[in-house]
Amino acid sequence: MSKGFASNCRMVLLATGIxxxxxxxxxxxxxxxxxxxxxxxxxxxxxRRSFVVENARRGNIRAARGELLATSRTLMDVGLDPHxxxxxxxxxWPELARLLGITVEDIRAAAAHRxxxxxxxxxxxxxxxxxxxxxxxxxxxVYEGDPARQIKGIKDLKIRGVYGNRVYRRFYPxxxxxxxxxxxxxxxxxxxxxxxxxxxxxLRGRNGWRESERDGRRQELAQFRTREVPSVDGYxxxxxxxxxxxxxxxxxxHIIADEFSPAKATIIVSDAHTGxxxxxxxxxxxxxxxxxxxxxxxxxxxxxxxxxxxxxTFKIVAASGALNERLVTPGSAFDCGLTDIDYHxxxxxxxxxxxxxxxxxxxxxxxHSSNRGAAQLAMLLGDQRxxxxxxxxxxxxxxxxxxxxxxxxLLEPPKHWDGLTITRMPMGQSIAATxxxxxxxxxxxxxxxILLRPQLFREVRDEHNALVFAFSxxxxxxxxxxxxxxxxxRLLMGVASSEGTxxxxxxxxxxxxxxxxxxxxxxxxxxxxxxxxASFVGFFPASRPRVVISVIVDDADAHCTGGVAYGHAxxxxxxxxxxxxxxxxxxxxxxxxxxSYGEIAMQTASRR
Amino acid sequence: MNKSATSxxxxxxxxxxxxxxxxxxxxxFGTVWLRHEISLAANRNKTLQSHLDEVQRRLDExxxxxxxxxxxxxxxxxxxxxxxxxxxxxxxxxQYVAADPELALAAKRNAGVFLAEVQPVVLSRAGxx
Numbered sequence: 001m002s003k004g005f006a007s008n009c010r011m012v013l014l015a016t017g018i019x020x021x022x023x024x025x026x027x028x029x030x031x032x033x034x035x036x037x038x039x040x041x042x043x044x045x046x047x048r049r050s051f052v053v054e055n056a057r058r059g060n061i062r063a064a065r066g067e068l069l070a071t072s073r074t075l076m077d078v079g080l081d082p083h084x085x086x087x088x089x090x091x092x093w094p095e096l097a098r099l100l101g102i103t104v105e106d107i108r109a110a111a112a113h114r115x116x117x118x119x120x121x122x123x124x125x126x127x128x129x130x131x132x133x134x135x136x137x138x139x140x141x142v143y144e145g146d147p148a149r150q151i152k153g154i155k156d157l158k159i160r161g162v163y164g165n166r167v168y169r170r171f172y173p174x175x176x177x178x179x180x181x182x183x184x185x186x187x188x189x190x191x192x193x194x195x196x197x198x199x200x201x202x203l204r205g206r207n208g209w210r211e212s213e214r215d216g217r218r219q220e221l222a223q224f225r226t227r228e229v230p231s232v233d234g235y236x237x238x239x240x241x242x243x244x245x246x247x248x249x250x251x252x253x254h255i256i257a258d259e260f261s262p263a264k265a266t267i268i269v270s271d272a273h274t275g276x277x278x279x280x281x282x283x284x285x286x287x288x289x290x291x292x293x294x295x296x297x298x299x300x301x302x303x304x305x306x307x308x309x310x311x312x313t314f315k316i317v318a319a320s321g322a323l324n325e326r327l328v329t330p331g332s333a334f335d336c337g338l339t340d341i342d343y344h345x346x347x348x349x350x351x352x353x354x355x356x357x358x359x360x361x362x363x364x365x366x367x368h369s370s371n372r373g374a375a376q377l378a379m380l381l382g383d384q385r386x387x388x389x390x391x392x393x394x395x396x397x398x399x400x401x402x403x404x405x406x407x408x409x410l411l412e413p414p415k416h417w418d419g420l421t422i423t424r425m426p427m428g429q430s431i432a433a434t435x436x437x438x439x440x441x442x443x444x445x446x447x448x449x450i451l452l453r454p455q456l457f458r459e460v461r462d463e464h465n466a467l468v469f470a471f472s473x474x475x476x477x478x479x480x481x482x483x484x485x486x487x488x489x490r491l492l493m494g495v496a497s498s499e500g501t502x503x504x505x506x507x508x509x510x511x512x513x514x515x516x517x518x519x520x521x522x523x524x525x526x527x528x529x530x531x532x533x534a535s536f537v538g539f540f541p542a543s544r545p546r547v548v549i550s551v552i553v554d555d556a557d558a559h560c561t562g563g564v565a566y567g568h569a570x571x572x573x574x575x576x577x578x579x580x581x582x583x584x585x586x587x588x589x590x591x592x593x594x595x596s597y598g599e600i601a602m603q604t605a606s607r608r
Numbered sequence: 609m610n611k612s613a614t615s616x617x618x619x620x621x622x623x624x625x626x627x628x629x630x631x632x633x634x635x636x637f638g639t640v641w642l643r644h645e646i647s648l649a650a651n652r653n654k655t656l657q658s659h660l661d662e663v664q665r666r667l668d669e670x671x672x673x674x675x676x677x678x679x680x681x682x683x684x685x686x687x688x689x690x691x692x693x694x695x696x697x698x699x700x701x702x703q704y705v706a707a708d709p710e711l712a713l714a715a716k717r718n719a720g721v722f723l724a725e726v727q728p729v730v731l732s733r734a735g736x737x
Contacts, residue, residue, distance in 0.1 A: 014622075584696060
């Protein structure tokens with residue numbers, strides 16, 4: 001039998017060697033995996049563990065037709081590390097300066113900024129500066145270049161030490177369009193106002209994250225991803241605003257601002273049947289992309305946050321109430337030449353008229369805007385019933401506009417009224433309302449007697465454009481009967497006629513119905529004769545209303561003839577400008593000319 | 609003690625040990641190769657994902673730029689500066705396509721595929737010439 005190639009001694013030595021080697025490996029493994037385990041794991045965790053947050057993309061805000069009003073995009077903040085710069089790269093600094101829109105001197109100054117300014121005298125904690133910002137908000141295409149179009153970017157200059165950090169910024173492509181509605185997201189990526197804030201739940205999305213490891217160059221080792229939760233992008237919010245209507249409205253505000261230099265102004269346009277807002281703008285306004293440079297005053301949404309005495313536009317309440325209760329007909333006549341009247345065993349002084357009147361029908365009270373006539377209509381209703389109608393029209397309550405710091409306005413119950421309130425409130429004094437309240441009160445007449453809630457949102461859609469939620473009109477309550485609303489619409493046509501207070505608002509064959517308002521402002525506790533709020537609130541065509549438009553201009557007196565900003569002179573022409581453009585854009589067809597009650601009443605009077 | 613039996617046993621042990629080392633080594637190398645391939649695939653995926661993200665970012669940038677030049681103000685200015693004399697459009701003339709147009713066009717093109725009338729299959733007798 002063969003003895004084999006190894007002696008016993010050698011075999012034992014070899015076996016011992018192998019055993020010792022294995023024993024050594026086992027001992028080392030026990031050392032690493034059992035005894036030093038916690039410390040090594042801690043070190044590994046610190047050195048290699050990587051927790052990466054994957055930011056969800058914030059949803060877009062779109063207008064009714066799909067135009068982008070707010071979107072998210074990435075921009076670059078470009079800077080340099082002064083210690084990494086090489087002298088041989090200086091020849092490319094002019095090109096870098098050109099791409100960044102700065103001067104070479106700016107780059108030179110940044111490059112010289114190697115040590116931070118000392119906060120304490122000895123500067124013991126001072127560390128060398130590693131990054132000095134050169135420019136922020138640089139387009140990614142400028143930074144990266146575009147190989148397809150052979151456009152070189154900052155990265156292609158290959159300047160050592162110059163690099164950019166990617167930041168996500170909200171971008172508003174339409175700048176100031178609908179600024180008070182859209183709102184903005186601030187530098188801390190927190191939604192601060194408007195739709196951005198109110199619909200943040202839908203817009204925000206859900207950030208994802210992943211646990212992974214990274215190598216010595218701090219690059220992620222994708223194969224060591226242990227857990228991963230994908231991000232979910234935010235939904236798109238579709239508003240009811242139409243960009244073109246909004247443009248018309250804002251353009252008109254510019255014209256008003258140029259012509260009258262008012263303290264502020266508001267225009268609201270809504271769909272007469274559904275209450276969906278088509279346009280809403282205020283003056284002064286601001287650029288959403290530069291919200292931090294805007295004066296604080298321009299950030300206010302006056303349409304809901306400010307109140308004023310509505311003036312004669314409020315006369316629709318007393319007239320609608322009296323007609324709805326069948327206390328009067330359009331032809332009922334009142335003596336508007338009276339200066340005093342007895343009411344509930346009290347002798348009351350009636351308000352002053354701008355023009356002397358004698359006997360006027362209800363139709364004429366509206367078309368001529370008689371203060372005394374409106375007071376007598378409210379007296380027919382009585383304190384409580386008149387107050388009930390005022391409340392039913394939505395005054396003294398929030399309209400439900402979802403943001404912008406809406407206020408309720410001021411409306412006292414009858415028990416707190418003084419003796420003159422029943423004569424003053426019907427003409428729009430002793431009450432304060434927001435432009436939105438007045439607009440939707442007129443909307444009651446336009447849509448057949450129902451008070452609607454302002455509706456701004458159309459839809460919520462996901463990133464694949466699939467419908468998530470659709471919003472519909474929101475009726476609040478019936479205020480007057482459909483018949484009364486139609487009668488009131490006919491009466492209000494008299495205002496925008498040659499016999500009414502605002503022939504400036506008339507558009508032939510389009511049945512403009514509306515009401516002017518010229519309310520005195522209270523300055524130092526007294527009604528001022530030099531400060532007014534001019535308004536025109538109306539809709540058209542009266543027999544089948546399509547849109548309700550409110551134009552309210554505050555303190556435009558200084559640039560008006562006679563020093564008084566009357567509603568017919570300041571607001572009514574703007575109403576007509578807007579209406580004429582909407583006729584073309586919304587394809588509103590003319591109606592056969594029909595005679596208003598004002599015309600009928602005038603004709604009757606001339607026969608007498 | 610039988611020396612030759614001991615040597616034979618040790619020889620066998622060595623052969624088995626070597627065999628085991630080769631076997632475990634090949635498993636080890638196989639595992640390393642597999643893990644290398646996994647890491648390559650993972651890194652390729654990461655690169656592709658970051659490329660997709662970059663394309664998405666570019667798309668967002670372009671979309672935003674298009675939106676900025678399509679504002680009513682900008683279009684009216686353009687109409688005036690180019691002396692086009694175009695009238696403002698009516699509401700129903702403007703249609704924005706928010707969904708992916710490729711998918712919409714593909715759906716439109718393929719809509720008829722499944723709706724096409726099925727042609728009856730006519731079988732003729734085989735073997736007749």
